[in-house]
Amino acid sequence: MNIFSLFWNNVIMKPMINSLSLLYDLLGNNLGLSIISFTVIVRFILIPLTIRQTKQMKRMQDLQPQLQALQKKYKNKTAQTRQKLQQETMALYKEAGVNPIGCLGPLIIQMPIWIGLYRAILKSAPSSPEGFVDLSKYFYSWNSSISKVPFDSNFIGIDLVDFVQFAPTPWQFALPLIVGLSMFIQQKFTTSPSTDPRQQQTQQMMLWMMPIMFAVFTWQFPAGLAVYIFFSNIMGIAIQYFVGGKQPLMLFGRLYFGTKESREIYIEKLNAQKETKQNQLKENNNKEESNESKDIQRENSGRSNRRSSKNPKKRSRKSRN
Amino acid sequence: MLLKNLAILLLSFYKFAISPYILSQCCYAISCSDYSKIIIKEKGIILGLLLSFLRLLKCTLMPIKNNLHINNRFRLFIFPILLFVFISCTNFEHQGGWSNVVLDPDNESFFVSSNEGKVFNIVTNDGIPRINWSYPDEGKGTSYTDPILYKDSVISAKFDCRGKNCEGEVFEIRKSDGQIIWVKNIPSKINPRIEIYNDILIFSSLDKQNNVEDPKSSQIYLISLKNDSNKGEVIGKIPVLGEIWSGVYLYDGKIFVATMEGSLYIYDATKLEDFSNNSLDQISIDAIDFPHAINSQLFFHENRIMFSDVAGKFYSASIDDAKTFVEVDLGNWMIAKPVFHNSLIYTFTLNGDIITIQPENFEILETINTDKIVVGDPKVLEIDGDEYILLPTEKEGIEIINNSEFDKGNSSGRYSTEKKLYSSPLIFENNLIIHTQESELLFFKVKSRDLYYCLDLNEEKICD
Secondary structure, eight states, X not given: OHHHHHHIIIIIIHHHHHHHHHHHHHTTSOHHHHHHHHHHHHHHHTHHHHHHHHHHHHHXXXXXXXXXXHHHHTOSOOHHHHHHHHHHHXXXXXXXXXXXXXXXXXXXHHHHHHHHHHHHHHHHSOOSHHHHHHHHHHSOTTOGGGGGOSOOOEETTEXXXXXXXXXXXXXHHHHHHHHHXXXXXXXXXXXXXXXXXXXXXXXXXHHHHHHHXXXXXXXXXXXXXXXXXXXXXXXXXXXXXXXXXXXOEEETTEEXXXXXXXXXXXXXXXXXXXXXXXXXXXXHHXXXXXXXXXXXXHHHTTOOOHHHHHXXXXXXXXXHO | OHHHHHHHHHHHHIIIIIGGGOSOOOSSSSOHHHHHHHHHHHHOHHHHHHHHHHHHHHHHHSOOOOOOOOSOTTXXXXXXXXXXXXXXXXXXXXXXXXXXXXXXXXXXXXEEEOTTSOEEEEETTTOOEEEEEEEXXXXXXXXXXOOEEETTEEEEEEEEEETTEXXXXXXXXXXXXXXXXXXXXXXXXXXXXXXXXXXXXXXXXXXXXXXXXXXXXXXXXXXXXXXXXXXXXXXXXXXXXXXXXXXXXXXXXXXXXXXTTSEXXXXXGGGXXXXXXXGHHHXXXXXXXXXXXXXXXXXXXXXXXXXXXXXXXXXXXXXXXXXXXXXXXXXXOBOSOOEEETTEEEEEBTXXXXXXXXXXXXXXXXXXXOOOOBOSOOEEEEETTEEEEEEEETTTEEEEEEGGGGGGTOOOOEEOOSSOXXXXXXXXXXXXXXXXXXXXXXXXXTTTOOEEEEEETXXXXXXX
16 A cells, blocks of 8 residues: 555655645746646647547448458357457457557546546645645655646636536536536547447447546536546547548537548448448347247247337347347 | 565565556566575575566566567556555654653643543652543544643643644643533644733634634634633634744733744733734734744743744843843754753754853854754653753654753663653653654653653553
């Protein structure tokens, strides 16, 4: 535990508090601007990772049709075919040069930064005497911006150190909303229509649940952290846009941004997705019909299986697996 | 064994909550986390970890299949929810427990405010708290305030915060039976420093006031202690710009207050009696601006006032003419009271420096780094004709430094405590009593330095 806190304090907390205070000093004693510029710096440092990750994802998506062909080829679920399927997909990836290290979710990388910033913001405005004693330990001895303590945490009418739920009335609702919205748009940009049903499912979940959850959590964050997440998402969207080949954004059935080519590709993918969906529906219907006919047979023989007839969808998913 | 289980537990958590987020997937039929679990169970923690590391290496060097297998939708949310709980819970730390132990002049008992804001009266003979003598009945809140003995009663303060909304409470307890005489509620945190002048209780809010139009303004409260109908009532409030962390100080009939806006205010205490809000100009003697926020206590020595600011500057000025001050750079924050000894000033900064200052020309003579953080006020102790200086360090108890060795900073032993320590010890007959931040009272024998008794004030029982 001691090693962990030593690592945590020296690698995350100290650099964070020092850079925040230095930026505060440089930017005319404005904590809001210092948090925003901190966001920009962090995002710039993470650019190589983001680029790598977007490229990986793009490659993965390009491989989708080939993968599906493979899956169709090895439909039987015996141990042998499984192994073969795995081997061949691996070979496919190797050919395309997909590397797993760059595939780490962007969320995971940002997590320590969020936790660190949450604590750094609260620590930088001590509300108790021991908080004061504690704060001095985080400053490097050369950092003269310690003399700017206590930081003026007021930024466009919000107390950045205070929790969002205590912010003045428009902001306490607006901050979670813009955090959720920016996250939603970022997710939207990262995902492109996929023909793999399982991937579709997770994409949908991530697309909706993540922003909603973060909007709810933001209520409990210091306003400064909400500002960080918001600007980080905005930066993420911008980077994603230029690195990911200017993908268009689809909102309410309309396409925004993007170049002519990327839009065309996007529409193509959408159509492919629709087609697979329709095919699936047809398959499901067929199966349902066959199920029902089986059920009828069973009922006739005196054994009714209520569950399957009540919830044919569940049944069909099972059969897909 | 414990480590092994912990590793397995962590792996299970990874598998359940984190791995769905990572787009990569293991290239083997048994996933890497499952493999490591099995191998750790079979071959022990060291070999197991090594083998799983090797496998991870092999795995990550090879291209990997991308497919999210989510059987259970709920799994996706476990990780963010746990993370959220983790970040919201990491903020709970012990607060308060800075109160010094105050000895009753009749030597029969002593008083202390626990970190939960409860004042105890403890009998010196047996170290047991007096039954039915404590206020409030239930410890709820925080206290940094020393109990103050005034005539036949004890005065102290505490506060209770919910988020940023704080409720302060100042109260007077009758010393003989522990009955409460009056309680006054203040809508803010209360600074630990409380002073009494001519039956007037003077204290300040610690933090900026809530529900005040100017969020940066604090208040100095004046409460009447006269035995009339007005007793326990606020007879005046002096608004001050900026948060007050230093507290109010009384010296030579004057009140001194320093703020985080970097100002030092001086008021005439003799004119407080008929103070009303209109006559603020009459009681105000001086207001001096300094470049940085003043966060240390104020110290008085031989008609000079001393304090330090957040830039690590240490100031000294004459009481009568505070405008002309001398300053010296300490390089770090100073919270503890300096020791005035052998016509030298020893200051203690939060990075563990002991800095010796020549009072006449206010120059640094020597700096010793001891890596001991001193927050509580040091005390001078005399044993068998030898003088010792007791330094309450934050984490390792009280360091004993022989006076002749003081310039070298060499320790000659310590009264060690495991808990954090922010208060100053009480030396009574052959006993040394320490109040830790988690409100344990530790009793040491002065000479042998043995811990012979420990009382947990919050549990009201002998420590485990």
